[in-house]
Amino acid sequence: MRHTIGVSCKWTTVFALLSSLLLLVTPAVAVKEHDFKKCHQSGFCQRNRAYADAAEAQSSTWASPYNIIHDSISFDNGQLKATILKTINPNGDTERFPLTISFHKSGTARVGVDEEKRQNKDITLRHDSQARKERYNEAGSWVLVGGVELDPEARLSHQDESQVNVNYGPDSNHEAVVRLSPFEVDFRRDGASQVKFNDRGLFNMEHWRQKVDNPEPKEGDDDQSTWWDEKFGGNTDTKPRGPESVALDISFPGYEHVYGIPEHTGSLSLKQTRGGEGNHEDPYRLFNSDVFEYVLDSPMTLYGAIPFMQAHRKGSTVGVFWLNAAETWIDIIKSKDSTNPLSLGKGKTSTHTHWMSESGILDVFVFLGPTPRDLTMQYGELTGYTAMPQEFAVAYHQCRWNYISDDDVKDVDRRFDKFKIPYDVIWLDLEYTDDRKYFTWQPDMFADPISMGEQLASHGRNLVVLIDPHIKKVDGWAPSKELIAQKLAVNNKDNEMYEGWCWPGASNWIDCFNPKAIEWWKTLFQYDSFKGTMENTFIWNDMNEPSVFNGPEASMPRDNMHFGGWEHRDIHNLNGLTFHNATFQGMLSRKKGELRRPFILTRSFYSGSQRLGAMWTGDNQAEWGHLEASLPMVLNQGIAGFPFAGADVGGFFGNPEKDLLTRWYQTGIFYPFFRAHAHIDSRRREPYLLGEPYTEIVTQAIRLRYALLPAWYTAFYQANVDGSPIVRPMFWTHPDEEAGFAIDDQLFVGSTGLLAKPIVQQGKESTDIWIPDDEVYYDYFSYEVKKTQKGKHLTVAAPLDSIPLLMRGGHVIPRRDIPRRSAAMMRFDDYTLVATVSKAGTAEGELYVDDGDSFDYEHGQYIHRTFALQDGAFTSIDAEGRDTKAIKAGTWLQQMENVKVDKIVIVGAPASWDSAKALVQSEGESWTTSMQYHKADNGRAAFVTIGRVGARIGHDFTVKPNL
Ligand code: NOJ
Numbered sequence: 021m022r023h024t025i026g027v028s029c030k031w032t033t034v035f036a037l038l039s040s041l042l043l044l045v046t047p048a049v050a051v052k053e054h055d056f057k058k059c060h061q062s063g064f065c066q067r068n069r070a071y072a073d074a075a076e077a078q079s080s081t082w083a084s085p086y087n088i089i090h091d092s093i094s095f096d097n098g099q100l101k102a103t104i105l106k107t108i109n110p111n112g113d114t115e116r117f118p119l120t121i122s123f124h125k126s127g128t129a130r131v132g133v134d135e136e137k138r139q140n141k142d143i144t145l146r147h148d149s150q151a152r153k154e155r156y157n158e159a160g161s162w163v164l165v166g167g168v169e170l171d172p173e174a175r176l177s178h179q180d181e182s183q184v185n186v187n188y189g190p191d192s193n194h195e196a197v198v199r200l201s202p203f204e205v206d207f208r209r210d211g212a213s214q215v216k217f218n219d220r221g222l223f224n225m226e227h228w229r230q231k232v233d234n235p236e237p238k239e240g241d242d243d244q245s246t247w248w249d250e251k252f253g254g255n256t257d258t259k260p261r262g263p264e265s266v267a268l269d270i271s272f273p274g275y276e277h278v279y280g281i282p283e284h285t286g287s288l289s290l291k292q293t294r295g296g297e298g299n300h301e302d303p304y305r306l307f308n309s310d311v312f313e314y315v316l317d318s319p320m321t322l323y324g325a326i327p328f329m330q331a332h333r334k335g336s337t338v339g340v341f342w343l344n345a346a347e348t349w350i351d352i353i354k355s356k357d358s359t360n361p362l363s364l365g366k367g368k369t370s371t372h373t374h375w376m377s378e379s380g381i382l383d384v385f386v387f388l389g390p391t392p393r394d395l396t397m398q399y400g401e402l403t404g405y406t407a408m409p410q411e412f413a414v415a416y417h418q419c420r421w422n423y424i425s426d427d428d429v430k431d432v433d434r435r436f437d438k439f440k441i442p443y444d445v446i447w448l449d450l451e452y453t454d455d456r457k458y459f460t461w462q463p464d465m466f467a468d469p470i471s472m473g474e475q476l477a478s479h480g481r482n483l484v485v486l487i488d489p490h491i492k493k494v495d496g497w498a499p500s501k502e503l504i505a506q507k508l509a510v511n512n513k514d515n516e517m518y519e520g521w522c523w524p525g526a527s528n529w530i531d532c533f534n535p536k537a538i539e540w541w542k543t544l545f546q547y548d549s550f551k552g553t554m555e556n557t558f559i560w561n562d563m564n565e566p567s568v569f570n571g572p573e574a575s576m577p578r579d580n581m582h583f584g585g586w587e588h589r590d591i592h593n594l595n596g597l598t599f600h601n602a603t604f605q606g607m608l609s610r611k612k613g614e615l616r617r618p619f620i621l622t623r624s625f626y627s628g629s630q631r632l633g634a635m636w637t638g639d640n641q642a643e644w645g646h647l648e649a650s651l652p653m654v655l656n657q658g659i660a661g662f663p664f665a666g667a668d669v670g671g672f673f674g675n676p677e678k679d680l681l682t683r684w685y686q687t688g689i690f691y692p693f694f695r696a697h698a699h700i701d702s703r704r705r706e707p708y709l710l711g712e713p714y715t716e717i718v719t720q721a722i723r724l725r726y727a728l729l730p731a732w733y734t735a736f737y738q739a740n741v742d743g744s745p746i747v748r749p750m751f752w753t754h755p756d757e758e759a760g761f762a763i764d765d766q767l768f769v770g771s772t773g774l775l776a777k778p779i780v781q782q783g784k785e786s787t788d789i790w791i792p793d794d795e796v797y798y799d800y801f802s803y804e805v806k807k808t809q810k811g812k813h814l815t816v817a818a819p820l821d822s823i824p825l826l827m828r829g830g831h832v833i834p835r836r837d838i839p840r841r842s843a844a845m846m847r848f849d850d851y852t853l854v855a856t857v858s859k860a861g862t863a864e865g866e867l868y869v870d871d872g873d874s875f876d877y878e879h880g881q882y883i884h885r886t887f888a889l890q891d892g893a894f895t896s897i898d899a900e901g902r903d904t905k906a907i908k909a910g911t912w913l914q915q916m917e918n919v920k921v922d923k924i925v926i927v928g929a930p931a932s933w934d935s936a937k938a939l940v941q942s943e944g945e946s947w948t949t950s951m952q953y954h955k956a957d958n959g960r961a962a963f964v965t966i967g968r969v970g971a972r973i974g975h976d977f978t979v980k981p982n983l
Contacts, residue, residue, distance in 0.1 A: 055253065056309060056320060056573055059302050063246025064226070064265035065349045068376040069303075071267070072222050072351070084202035084221035088119065093184060098123045098170035100186060100196075104133065104203050108227060115227040121196060121205070123174035123188035126167040126401050129196055131205060131217065133266075133382040135225060143228045146248070149260030150515050151581060156380040156590035159345045162597060163628040167401035194388050207338075209388045213273050214338045215331075217384075222269035222374055225382065231262060255572035258513055258579045260587075267376040268384070270340055272331035274357075276369040277751070277761045280329040280339070280660045281306065281350055283322040283625075283637070285314060288652040288659075288749055288764035290329075293319055293351045303349040303376070308593050308624045310567035310574045313639060313673060316649050323565055323638045324625035325593040326660040330387075330395050331371055334756050337392045341385040341399060345594040345626065346378040378578075379590050392659070392752045393744065399661050400743030404631040406664055408740050410558070410619040411872025412444040412482050413634065413664075414732050415843040416722050417695035418706065419447035419484075425465035426472035429483075432706060433475060437841060439708040441719050442726045444842045446476065447484045447560065447695070456524035457497055458487045459550045469552035480844025482556040484621065488563045489532070489599045492524035499544060503528055508537040510588070513579035520568040520576070529566055529576070532598035533591065534583035538605055545606035553610075558619040561603050564596040565624040596624020597632070604632045616873055621693070625662060634664040634693040642671030642702070647684050648780040652764040654691050658745030659752060664736070666693030673699050678714045679782065679820060681705060685718045686823045687778035689725040690767060692736070692746040717821045723839045724823070728769070730834040730851065730867055735770025737868035737884075746770060754792040759811050763790050771866065773831030773856060774800065777816075777824045787824050788813035796829035796859050796928060798961055803927050805961045829928060830858030832865025832887040837923070847872070848915055850922035851973055855889045857928030857961075863889040866899060867973070871912035880907050883916060883974045892932050893980040894924055896971070904974060913974070921969040924979060929953065929964040935981035938966045942977035951981065 059065040075082045085107040092103035104117040116136040123129050134155055137143055141153040174188035177195070184198045189209075197206040203223065207215040217223070231248055234241070247263045249256050272278065277289045281304055292299040300318070306325035314322060327342040329350075342348065351374040357367035375384075387398045418436070423429045429446055436443050454460040461469055473483055491503050503509050504517060509528040512518040517528055531537050543549055545559075568576050578589035588595075600622040607618030620633035629635065637653050640646040650667035657665035669688035670676050676684065685707065688694050698705060707718040725732075738744040745752060747767040750760030766777035766789055775797070777789045791797065791808040798805055799816075806826060808814050818824045827833070835852040855863040870882035884899040898904055907913070926933060934953040939946060949968050956962040971977035 053315065053320065056311065057252060059349055061252055062347070062349070063250050064263065064378050065303065065376055066246060067226075067263070068222070068224060068265060068267040068374070069351070071224055072220070072269070072374055075221050082221050084218060084223060086117070086203040086218070086223050088198070088200040088203050090181060090200060093179070095176045095184075095186070097172055098174040098188070100184065100198065103136075106225070106227060117225055119203070121186070121198065122168070123171045123186060123196070124167060125169045125171045126398055127189040127194065127388065128167060128398055128402065129188065129194070129207065129386045130168070131382065131384045131386070133225060135227060137228055143261065144230065145260040146231060146262070147258055147260055147513070149258075149513065149579070150585060151260050151587045152585040155264070156345065156586055158584070158586070159343050159380070159594060160383065162594055163343060163626065164402055165404040165628070165631070167398065189388065207386050207388060209338075209390065214336070214388055215340060215386050216271040216273065217268060219271045220269040220372060222267060224265070224267040226263040226265045228261060228264065253572060255577065257572070257577065260513075260579065264379045265376060266344070266380060266382045267374065268382060269372060269374045270384075271370060271372045272338065273370045274368045275331035275333045275338070275371050276354065277332045278329055278352060278371050278373065279332065279751070280326065280656065282326050282656045282660050282662075283324040283653070284319055285322070285649045285653060286317045286319070287762065288655050289762040290352055291319075292353050294353050303351040303374070305347075305349050306593060307347040307573070308565040308575075308596055310563065310565050311638070312574070313641060316645050323623045324596065324629070324635060326625070326627050326662060328399055328627060328660050329373065330392065330659065332392065332751055332755065332761060334758050335390070337389040337395050337755060339387040339389070339395050339399070341387070341402065341627065342375050342377070343383040343385065343627070344377040344380045345591045346380045346589055347592060348375065348377045350375050379587075392755050393742070396659060396661060396743040396745065403627045403661060405741065405743050406630045406662070406736065406739040407632065408617060408870070408877065409634070409664065409736055410617050411733060411847070412480070412843050413619045414692070414729060414736060415444035415694070416442060416725060417445040417447060417484070418443050419449070419695050419697040420704070421449035421698065421700040422451035423448060424451065426468055429472050430475050433479075433481065435706065435708050437479070439715065439719065440839070441707055442722055442839060442841055443481070444844070445482045445484055445558075447697070449486050450523055452485060455492070457492050457494070457499070459499060459544050461552050466552070470554060473554045473556055477554070477556045480842040482558055484558045484560050484619070485553070486560045486562055487603065488523065488561070489530050489566055490520070490522035490524065490527035490563065490568075491530060493519060493526040493528055500528070502540060503530060506536065506540060508534060508540055510576065511581040513577065513581065515581055518576070518580050521570040522563060522568060530599070530602070531583050532602040533586070537583070538602045541602040542606045542609045545603075545610050547610055555616075559603050559607060560621045561600050562623050564599040564622060566595055594626050596622060597626040597629050600625070600629055600632045615875055617875065627661065630662040630664065634666070635662060636665065636693060636695065637667040639672045640668050642674035642676035642680065644680060644780065644782050646671050647680065647687060648765070650687065650691070651767070651778070651780065655745070655747060655749045655764055655767060658692075658747055659749065661743060663739050663746040664692050666691035666695055668695065668697040670696050670698055670705055672697055673702070675703050676705065678710055681710065682714050682717050682820060683779050685721045687780060689721050690747060690769065690776050690778060692732070694725060713821065721823065726839055726843065726846065727835045727837055728774075728833070729843055729846065730836055730869065731770060731772045731774070733872070734834065734866055734868045735772070738770055744770070750790065750792050757792050757811065760790060760792050766790065771831070772833045773828030774833065775826040775828055779818050779824065785819050786815055786817050788815050789824060789826065794859070796857075797826045798829070798856055798927050800825040800827050803961045803963050804959050805928070827854070827856045827927065829856050830860070830863050831856050832863050832889065834865065834867040843872075848919050850920045852923040852925065853887060853921060854925045854927065855887070855894060857889065857926060857930070861890070861930060863887075868899075869916070876910055876912065881910050881913050883913075885973070889926065893978050894926070895976070895978045897976050916974055917972060919973050921971050921973055921977070924966040924969055926964045926966075928961045931962070933964045933981050935983050937982040938969075938979050939982040940969055940971055940977060940979050942971040943975050948982050
């Protein structure tokens with residue numbers, strides 16, 4: 021017997037070793053969907069769906085058991101408070117749920133419901149758990165940065181036995197009608213319902229109850245099979261508080277489209293989730309997960325979660341933000357208004373959603389728009405706007421798992437130069453470390469990281485290295501020792517340090533909810549501590565969902581314990597953000613007195629992550645379908661407040677064919693975050709390896725990105741000040757054009773009027789671009805005036821060497837036309853300004869530029885211009901009306917004094933510009949410069965090129981024809 025055990029142990033070890041090796045080398049196999057829960061395998065999702073089914077089945081008799089106690093209502097200083105009573109059984113027993121509705125100066129409203137018994141800690145926990153008794157109520161402290169100032173002008177305009185009305189918001193045109201029995205809230209704008217809570221009676225807060233062992237359940241008893249210990253994939257979740265979900269139906273009457281709630285694959289306009297042709301069967305799930313080889317067009321969860329949804333119809337956009345960090349599912353159904361018999365089935369469509377979270381309080385914000393821009397602005401006011409990036413981060417990133425040595429990196433760097441392909445950042449994945457101990461270097465392969473960093477720096481380039489949240493459990497390595505000694509890691513349910521498996525083998529996970537853990541983490545990034553790093557080293561945070569190879573659903577057990585006594589289930593979706601935040605703090609404290617913008621890429625994210633860096637869409641595949649899927653995903657990130665987004669160019673798993681890789685670059689140049697990346701098993705695919713004509717085509721695409729960097733950086737600036745997406749879908753730019761609401765394969769770049777529709781299908785040599793308005797459109801490259809018609813498609817030829825890219829009339833696009841090795845090397849190059857004349861004969865545009873590195877822009881050290889073409893002149897003025905002469909220029913601004921406007925191109929220039937000379941006036945002087953007028957020719961627009969303009973970019977100037 022002993023012998024047998026011995027043998028089997030040995031085989032188990034061999035098997036385990038083999039499997040972990042296989043993990044590293046096996047070629048891709050499709051995602052094991054069954055490794056991740058479907059709704060019917062998640063107790064609370066299944067229960068709440070069943071609740072919805074019951075409500076539906078008994079629609080006329082269904083009564084929500086939640087009623088506001090009339091006498092409990094109070095209203096003071098923009099806040100309504102009351103108690104909701106839930107009838108919990110036929111005997112009429114009740115539980116109490118305190119309700120707060122806050123009305124903010126920003127025009128948003130916030131509805132919060134907690135459970136009184138748990139607020140009072142009046143419950144007992146199973147298994148001697150030391151978890152907190154309250155419902156998790158701290159998500160706001162990680163997520164919210166503003167916008168919650170109460171509105172003292174909000175007023176109670178009506179109150180009777182059945183309802184209370186509150187008027188609030190801009191011009192008091194918002195109204196919340198709170199119904200008492202059952203509890204419902206109807207948010208109205210200008211007298212019409214826009215967002216309704218509990219309209220279908222699905223509001224449900226599973227109140228705490230004691231587990232009663234009932235060996236013989238009777239018919240009619242609750243099915244408790246998912247209430248207590250819950251099993252999935254061989255793991256048991258011990259649930260010390262039993263069932264505690266929170267769910268609510270939110271309806272958008274008259275709204276056909278809903279968008280948002282990333283991260284999923286699939287269309288931008290979200291699908292219905294209760295089955296039927298073309299619909300999903302399962303709700304959209306938000307439970308940050310390391311989904312190995314994800315599937316397309318699926319409501320399945322991915323790495324990040326932003327529970328912000330916008331509903332849109334012609335003339336109005338409204339939305340909700342569900343601030344809950346636990347696992348969340350969202351069902352979506354649509355209904356046609358059949359109340360009007362004359363509508364003949366063509367009535368208005370409404371969207372009904374059903375939100376279900378495993379635990380936590382109810383905390384929901386309501387936005388009443390009315391435009392998409394209002395929504396992104398208001399959401400950003402709450403959760404923060406995109407951080408101003410490092411300028412290099414907007415350029416091209418070259419990554420693979422792995423560049424194997426410092427020599428390898430230097431070689432790749434040289435080859436980019438040899439082929440004259442610009443790039444700004446080279447990345448080091450996992451294998452640069454010594455045995456997967458982060459903050460160390462593999463001593464043989466990376467013997468001299470500083471010389472590598474210096475070679476990169478000599479061309480203004482940067483290095484990004486991977487740092488993950490799992491800390492290898494190994495004796496004698498300081499970070500592991502310190503983490504354990506100072507108790508800075510996540511604990512298991514018994515409050516002992518949790519141990520799991522990840523890349524390094526046995527590991528512990530830093531608990532970034534713990535302020536002391538953040539303080540400790542910060543010290544690890546100091547140049548003195550992380551030797552081999554320097555000013556041009558930046559960070560990549562991966563696996564922070566967190567990914568745990570041997571954990572349930574490849575993550576941590578939900579009953580693990582975090583700082584403050586919160587269970588992992590309560591905070592799961594915030595985990596990635598807290599790690600990203602700790603790294604952000606680390607990057608800010610690398611050296612005393614060094615104040616530079618961190619650049620950190622994260623895989624896992626939550627609302628608010630936009631303040632900390634960029635995200636990418638994880639482990640996609642080198643397949644056309646994944647290329648296609650990347651566009652709606654990136655667009656969705658943009659409208660959900662986290663626009664610094666991209667997908668692995670080329671596809672992570674597999675080896676892309678050359679045409680696929682080429683098309684992927686032509687698409688990737690339109691991702692705000694533009695990085696090529698590849699799996700360790702894939703063949704090398706740096707653009708210079710492709711061979712002709714592909715290398716040349718890809719080089720041209722990357723150079724186009726570089727030429728347009730001033731426009732991209734300006735778009736980042738706009739995201740930074742008001743939350744505008746960096747790449748914009750049609751519904752966002754043209755909210756009244758219904759035919760564009762479901763379009764998610766073309767985009768506008770910022771406010772430049774550049775309209776791109778990358779080719780994402782194999783063998784496609786032309787494409788149809790949907791034209792959203794009556795404006796004139798020019799081909800970007802040839803200046804051809806396109807024969808367009810509003811609401812119709814325009815067919816454009818797009819052989820492999822061309823990118824379908826139009827310029828909308830009426831814009832000014834800032835560019836830098838000399839291709840160089842890196843963005844830094846272009847920093848003081850002169851500008852080219854391209855004006856596209858609108859039908860009305862005008863153009864307008866913007867340029868924002870700062871040092872791209874420090875926070876000096878917060879003290880006025882930036883250039884911000886508005887350009888306009890009208891009344892026969894092209895002008896530049898300070899966009900904010902500042903007296904720029906009064907600004908004391910720091911080093912960068914002084915250097916910018918030498919940066920000028922080189923060329924102005926006016927596409928669609930009227931004949932009044934037909935002159936050989938232009939007159940330039942700036943800073944009290946005037947001079948003439950040469951100008952060439954090209955008459956319209958064979959479909960190509962007339963255009964004018966004004967050479968060597970010579971006006972300084974930071975100063976006002978006027979250019980007109982010198983007739
Ligand atoms: C998973 C990430 O998604 C991938 O990009 C990375 O290359 C591997 N981890 C290895 O670090």
